[in-house]
Amino acid sequence: MTSGSNPQPESPESTFWKIVRLLRWHKPAGRLILMLPALWATIAAAKTQQQLPPLNLVIVMILGSLATSAAGCVINDLWDQDIDPQVERTKNRPLAERSLSIQVGIVILAVAGLCAFLLSTYLTPLSFGLCLAAAPIIAIYPACKRFFPVPQLVLSIAWGFAVLIPWSAVTGGLDRHAWELWLAVIAWTMGFDTVYAMSDREDDRRVGVNSSALFFGKYVTFAIGIFFAIALGCLIWIGWEIGFGYAYYFSCLTGGVIWSWQYKKLTQVEIPESFYQLAFGQNVWIGFIVLVGMLPSTLGFG
Secondary structure: OOOOOOOOOOOOOOHHHHHHHHOOOOOHHHHHHHHHHHHHHHHHHHHHOOOOOOHHHHHHHHHHHHHHHHHHHHHHHHHOOOOHHHOOOOOOOOOOOOOOOHHHHHHHHHHHHHHHHHHHOOOOHHHHHHHHHHHHHHHHHHHHOOOOOOHHHHHHHHHHHHHHHHHHHHHOOOOHHHHHHHHHHHHHHHHHHHHHHHOOHHHHHHHOOOOHHHHOHHHHHHHHHHHHHHHHHHHHHHHHHHOOOHHHHHHHHHHHHHHHHHHHHHOOOOOOOHHHHHHHHHHHHHHHHHHHHHHHHHOOOO
16 A cells, blocks of 8 residues: 555445344354254154155255254344343344344344245144244243353254154154154253353353353363263164164264363363364264264165
């Protein structure tokens, strides 16, 4: 820049990109980590029926998880429009910084909710009923941090529907295998979201909201280790019961090694702030690894 020249003003952010940020589509990890349990359940349920996962149902689960996640993000930001500006990690969200209006947020929520509803009509009556049952839990979750000491448990229960809905769509019911996988996902979600909540502890204390990271206090790392251990145990158990092959056990072992590494990092006195986001991303990869491990025996290769 030559002397005396004026800096060029930054281009204003487009409304489209603000909507992308509202839906968190610029951060795909959060969308994928909901989609993966739905795909686990679709494949595992098909395995119990000795059939291939129905392709049309796989597509519905992918699109449905995207629509549900989008709606959940908007609901969260509508609830937290006055809290998010006080939290470092969330202060630049579109509703928090008032770059999108509440009315626009409500319209986007309605569109995402309609898409999720239309996709759910493709499913069996039981699956459709489970979709309806999940809706109020998704809607109330963001408010739970104001009055419930462990709001991540509510999120985990909402996440658990990502198992029950596709399982019932494939098999027509919910057997013990579905509940075993449900427990694995509940524990997994409690683990990775408690790690994620650790990055907001100081802001949460100052604002006066609850989180599992605050609830478990000095035992938070131990609790995370227990959650990941339960998730791993349930995944191995269901794999043995329904006959997943060696590739699946290797994938579970790989996930266990990563969880063990995360636990060790969390026991350190000084934890880098970047670790919490890194751990979240690693859990997405664990989900993919487990999914890939399910495929060989389901597709008849072992």
